Amino acid sequence: MTPAIWMFLAFVAATLGITIWAAKRNTGASAYFAAGRSITGWQNGLAVAGDYMSAASFLGISGMIALYGFDGFMYSVGWLVAYLTVLLIVAEPLRNAGKYTMADLLAYRLTPRPVRAMASLSTITVSTFYMVAQMIGAGALVKLLLSNIPWISTNAAIIGVGVLMVVYVVFGGMLATTWVQIIKAILLMTGTIFLSVLVMKQFDFNFERFFSAISQLTYVDPKTKLEVTRNFLEPGLKFGDAATAGYGKWDLVSLGIALLFGTAGLPHILVRFYTVPDAKTARVSVVWAMIIIGTFYILTTFLGFGAATLIKPDHITTDNMAAPQLAETLGGPLFFAFISAVAFATILAVVAGLTISASASFAHDFYSNVLHHGKETDPNSEVRVARITAFIVGAVSIVLAIKLQTVNVAFLVGLAFAVAASANLPVIVLSIFWKRFSTTGAVAGLAVGLLASILLILVSPSIMGIDAPDVVAAKRHLIQMKPLFPLNNPGILSIPIGFLAAIIGSLLRPEPEAEAKFEELQVRSQTGLGAEKAVAH
């Protein structure tokens, strides 16, 4: 048994212990879906951080900075600043007006059934794309980690992650999910700080030497096979005109829009604000999350540039493995095992958060309010349906992740952010701020935003492209033709389309009843009067 397996097993044992503890406390829907609204501010801050910093953040950004320098750091910036949208615009009104899901806010003054049905579809779509990406990441990680153990394959790893997340969510509900995320956030921060210190130790803690090394990096360019010296602090290696035929700067802006507005539309982040007693605690938890997440993203400087200078871009095996490779080079096999276990914990915690938000949305929005017109008498049936949904979501994700295991992980996460920003954010913002927003507007905004972002990605260079015959199967484009849309990220077009559809729909079919309830929603969301209370244990 390698140390990596021991550490991974220790994490699994600890989290299963939490699940058993949480299962005993799960009585009723509020306990299952919202942890009884009893999570404190700093706990929820850590949990939001644990829910948010996914494989894309830890493995993806480190690898991107290691290979493309400054351009990779642009992700770090966008993913933190996005929290201002959450803090200033979304978190408190959502907590005050809702109960378990994003759709609660929308359904407050609109006709519930069509709005909830569309919002549920959009929630499940975003969560599934995000989840499949995480599970593919887990599979790839385990395959590299445990390549010496023949009986553990990529498929076995994907199935393992799927089964574990279903266990957490089905038995432990939101309470177990929250604590898995808190432990993961602490582990991830500890690992990242240690790794950063080890990087700086190589430069005798001299920042000038560190940045000098980044600015004169000599390595063999993998494409031309020639030795080059580049300044990795300079922008342009990924999004520059030379690398992208002039579209890079537009892609950079488009990515920026999707990152900035996507976070506030991610269902698994939004539901976290229902787990705290009131809007004030929701606010405090966003601030805690911003401190933790911001510190982490600043430290990606050391992870990414550390890997670039100490391993060199031409020696990094795959772009998602830069951080574990750096840990192995600097800290030996034991530290490598720790960082790999941290990466695995990272994936598990995010996947659990996604599963509970998707199953809560199906049970609360679709089953209770669409199928049963909100008149279900037995509150436990909602929990039962959510548990069954978690099973189904787990099974579907396992199958999809096994089928799609060659698809690029960052592409799927980008799709999730773009869909969230195009479909969910416009309707959330308009329902808080615009009196004339109507049911037709909400359904149109959700549907058109969802379709526009997915279609634009299907015709983007991520999916469409003509490959040379010698390109290996795993790296070939799915559709062999010239891309119809030049940008990889659809945000710059699909987010305005989502807003436009929501506005035009509202203007075409106004709804006097919804306008009449605007004042009620405003008073409630701005003062907290009538908001869902915490339940005592």
Next chain:
Amino acid sequence: MNESTSTVWSRIGQSPRYKELIRSKRAFIFPASLFFIAYYFALPVLVGWWPELMKKPVFGPVNIAYLFALSQFFMAWFIAFLYVRKAGEWDKQAKQVIENEEFVSKH
């Protein structure tokens, strides 16, 4: 509550204290949002269209691009700090609105 709930909501909605709360919130949230969105998009725009400017070294090898990117973190923390400080006042105002309503509905 004996009276219909919609009258209660609209009575609060029309009360001067509530209107002052909303005015105060908007006076902070709109300009602050415009500022952070503009500050944030300045980064990709400057990096994309004026790369030569952004490549200029400032402290030793550290260039404008990296410093400006790093400043975004402190900008975000600073706005969050200002928001939380303001929100403390709003909490008090909201409490007054609710207490005032409880007083009115009892008498």
